[in-house]
Amino acid sequence: MIDKLEMFIALARESHFGRAAESLGITQPSLSAGIKQLESQLGVQLVWRGSRYGGLTPEGARVLEWARSIVGDVRTMKDEMRAVREGLSGNVRLAAVPTALTMVAELTSAFAKEHPGVRFTILSRTSAEILTMLENLEIDGGVTYLDNEPLGKVTSVPMYRERYSVVCNANSPMAERASVGWHELAGAPLCLLTQDMQNRRIINQNLAEAGVVPQPTIESNSTVVLVAHVETGDWITILPHRLAGFLSAGKTLVRVPLDEPRKGHTLGMIAAARDPQTPVMTAILQMARKIGEREAD
Structure with missing residues (x-):
C-alpha cells in the first residue's frame, strides 16, 4: 500500500x-x-x-x-536501518530562504566533514514554500524564519539572529557612514526583494515603524539581481548583514549597518515534527544547535 x-x-x-x-x-x-x-x-x-x-x-x-x-515513518525506518548498516549516508533534501543560503553552506560544509557519506540537494525557496514542501515530504528540512510568521507543527532549532545593512555603491553618499537609520531611507532609490519573500515583509515592517513607505523601483526574488543593480551605482538595497558581506565581497560595494529600529528575527533549521527523526536529520539538527550556541556567544 x-x-x-x-x-x-x-x-x-x-x-x-x-x-x-x-x-x-x-x-x-x-x-x-x-x-x-x-x-x-x-x-x-x-x-x-x-x-x-x-x-x-x-x-x-x-x-x-x-x-x-x-x-x-516508513522512510524514517528505512533510513534508520541504512544507518545501522552503513553509517550516516544518502541524500538530504534541504530548502532555505534566500537570505539564509550562506548559513546553509556553513552547516552543510561542517556536516560533510563529519559525515562524508551524506550528499545534499539544496533549494532556494520562500518561507511559505518551505513549509508546503516539508508537509508534502518533498524536502527533509529547511532553514527559515522561526519567529515572524506561524510555522505549524515542526521541530525547530534556532541558529542565528538576523541584522540588516544597507548595501550601496562606493560612490554613494551613504558609503562613508558608520551606520544609517531606517528613517533616512525615505525617498532613497531602493531595490528590494519581492513581496512574497518573508525578508521583504520584515523590511517593510521596519521601514513602516520608522515612518517610511517603501517605493522600490526594482523588485526581484533574487539577491544577485539586487546586488547587480546596486553595483551600477543607481540603487541601494537592504540585506541581512551576513549575506550583504558575502555578496559585496570583491565588488565596489559598501555594507553599512542599519541602526534603528533594532529588530531582528531568528532563523533556524526546521524538520517535520516526527519522533523519532531519521538518524541523518537528528545529526543535522544537532549540528544546527551547535551553530546556534556558537552564534549566541
Missing part, C-alpha cells in the same frame, strides 16, 4: 494527474489505477473526478494526513 499512498500524496501535491505521474516517473494510467486501487482498499472515494482532477473529497483530505504520516 505504501506505493499507492505515495501516488496519492503526489496527486494531492500537484493537483493534476499528468504532473503527478511525471513527478513519480510513471504513466498517467498507472497513477489512475493506483489511486482507484487505494480507494478500493480503503472503501472510500478519495478524489473528485470529472473531465479532470477536481480536488480531494473530505475522506481524501483525512487520508492525506495519514498518508504523509505513514510514508514519513
Whole structure:
C-alpha cells in the first residue's frame, strides 16, 4: 500500500494527474489505477473526478494526513536501518530562504566533514514554500524564519539572529557612514526583494515603524539581481548583514549597518515534527544547535 499512498500524496501535491505521474516517473494510467486501487482498499472515494482532477473529497483530505504520516515513518525506518548498516549516508533534501543560503553552506560544509557519506540537494525557496514542501515530504528540512510568521507543527532549532545593512555603491553618499537609520531611507532609490519573500515583509515592517513607505523601483526574488543593480551605482538595497558581506565581497560595494529600529528575527533549521527523526536529520539538527550556541556567544 505504501506505493499507492505515495501516488496519492503526489496527486494531492500537484493537483493534476499528468504532473503527478511525471513527478513519480510513471504513466498517467498507472497513477489512475493506483489511486482507484487505494480507494478500493480503503472503501472510500478519495478524489473528485470529472473531465479532470477536481480536488480531494473530505475522506481524501483525512487520508492525506495519514498518508504523509505513514510514508514519513516508513522512510524514517528505512533510513534508520541504512544507518545501522552503513553509517550516516544518502541524500538530504534541504530548502532555505534566500537570505539564509550562506548559513546553509556553513552547516552543510561542517556536516560533510563529519559525515562524508551524506550528499545534499539544496533549494532556494520562500518561507511559505518551505513549509508546503516539508508537509508534502518533498524536502527533509529547511532553514527559515522561526519567529515572524506561524510555522505549524515542526521541530525547530534556532541558529542565528538576523541584522540588516544597507548595501550601496562606493560612490554613494551613504558609503562613508558608520551606520544609517531606517528613517533616512525615505525617498532613497531602493531595490528590494519581492513581496512574497518573508525578508521583504520584515523590511517593510521596519521601514513602516520608522515612518517610511517603501517605493522600490526594482523588485526581484533574487539577491544577485539586487546586488547587480546596486553595483551600477543607481540603487541601494537592504540585506541581512551576513549575506550583504558575502555578496559585496570583491565588488565596489559598501555594507553599512542599519541602526534603528533594532529588530531582528531568528532563523533556524526546521524538520517535520516526527519522533523519532531519521538518524541523518537528528545529526543535522544537532549540528544546527551547535551553530546556534556558537552564534549566541
